[in-house]
Amino acid sequence: MAAFTSKDVARLARVSQSTVSYVMSGKRPISDETRRRVLDAIDHLTYEPNAGARALASQRTNVVGLVVPFGRGADTTGLLPFIETIAGAARARDHDVLLVTTDEGAAGIRRLAGRSMCDAIILMDLHARDDDRLPVAAEVRTPVILIGVPDDPHGLHCVDLDFALAARLAVDELAACGHDRLALVGHPAEIVHRDLNYVNRFYDAARRTAHGHGLPLEVIAPVEWGREAAGVAADRLVALADGHRLGVVIPASNTVQPIVHALTARGLAPGRDVSVIGLCTDLSAAEGEPPVTNVSLEPRDVSRRAMETLFRLLDSPVARPPTIELITPELTRRQTVMPPP
């Protein structure tokens, strides 16, 4: 309670302060007898080492900085699993997570790194191009891991879902189920504008794959979030479905449910009269009404991998060549795709 220091522990255990330190860190062999005395003293005083002092002396904070897309109208959908997984992985390695919001921009990264507030930084919600945080992130001493793959990674490590593969999975499935026309319901203009990269990785792969199957693919975009926009898009889809077995791919996870509802409301039931595959978390897909056949975003896998990369960097001081790690998505069949005729 009364803020004891390692000196107090040392005194009580009748050893030197350095011995206390070595008992805690295990960086030096300690006789059993001494260790016991120190540990007893530690929990007798409920001693906790001062984090600031420790960081100052050791140049290690045991903190991971996490830059999350809050504020600035950022897309917060499905963010929680990322944070949760990252926090868990950090804790498993005895680290804590310091949250910084994206709307601080490059300044946030400068602060984290410059002030030595953390040992490494995870940066999410990247703009595909001209993200002003990237040059800063690249130049800073603190290692930075990107969740997402910008056009120019500035030599930083990237981890992301394999969006190209995700598109292929979806289109292949629709092709296999005998559709003769495909539609791609795109992202809101702001996302398209901001994040050309992951968006385009998906679109391009979808186009290529559809072409490979000899299937026409209609792109409906941009489609904003919310019911009205979904309604407008659904009207287009209804028209496209006329006289066809239409398969719809929806890579904007927020748009999946509204479109499904809008189609149903227009008498075009997904799974019966039309097919829909969404790119979204398994949770939201499973909870949909009806449950949506989806390609999973796997935020937990992505985060886990990012943290593995992060700790690998921290563990070995040698400069590792930057990597791009892509997580394999999975297709889960639920109830919104028509079975082959």
Next chain:
Amino acid sequence: MAAFTSKDVARLARVSQSTVSYVMSGKRPISDETRRRVLDAIDHLTYEPNAGARALASQRTNVVGLVVPFGRGADTTGLLPFIETIAGAARARDHDVLLVTTDEGAAGIRRLAGRSMCDAIILMDLHARDDDRLPVAAEVRTPVILIGVPDDPHGLHCVDLDFALAARLAVDELAACGHDRLALVGHPAEIVHRDLNYVNRFYDAARRTAHGHGLPLEVIAPVEWGREAAGVAADRLVALADGHRLGVVIPASNTVQPIVHALTARGLAPGRDVSVIGLCTDLSAAEGEPPVTNVSLEPRDVSRRAMETLFRLLDSPVARPPTIELITPELTRRQTVMPPP
């Protein structure tokens, strides 16, 4: 990029290290000329003060600890707005947010406080009784603010939504719209078990208010999350609605949409054949199909108030008497309540 210290700044500006410190903190008058030289040096070197050293010397970390319900199968629904608002409020006062997960239990609080990792702690997701973190939180030097009101606040400051008022708003509305029978669809067993308090504050007030209107109130609980449980509950509701104007109150935000869907699927359309009022965020209510008349959870208001209280504590060293602040919820009429006959 080479980690300059205030000594470097001092040398470059040809002043003493203490002057640099005073320029940054403003705790001492500085001549314009000197200030200019120091500031120039600072941004010439892109100097950032080392957080650990600063914390060590000043006994202030400028960090707020946030204990969030991750892991341990905790209810993560609607958590993000809390985190987001808290992070924003912290930043506005030049603080950062350190995330700690609930599944660490009391140990997490001990760590944060004992190691002086933060200046204050916000604790969410409280169990109403026998939460082992509360005794620790109460005994620790670091001020702790609770989001939620446990049975015994252990002398800590509490901020929460006024759940009793929320119940009253919902029941009054249903009474005003001429219903002759009410139903309350409760929480999953685990929540009821864990959080007797906020759950019961709502239930009790609902009962009392219904009684005041002379209306029979049927409680359907526990109801688990997910579609099946919602289906079962909906069957009960369908039975209750028979020959009555039934008004349903759903205080478990996760259960609102599933119940609405299940009722609709059973041919009992909310807003036409039955009334539903949910206790959930405005966002999820507005996005529902149909949009749900709701009493708002206002997580942002709650968080904002918690942060105000927190900074009030930090600003004035005098021990403030613990307070319980209840945020006023609001009823928003949407499309799931039948108009008065």
Next chain:
DNA sequence: TTGAAAGCGATACCAC
């Protein structure tokens, strides 16, 4: 196997 002591990089008191 252990101890003594020199930092780590700020802050803030005491002088001037």
Next chain:
DNA sequence: GTGGTATCGCTTTCAA
């Protein structure tokens, strides 16, 4: 208005 310096609490050489 400014400078010197003890101090915060730990880690980690260097010595024994």
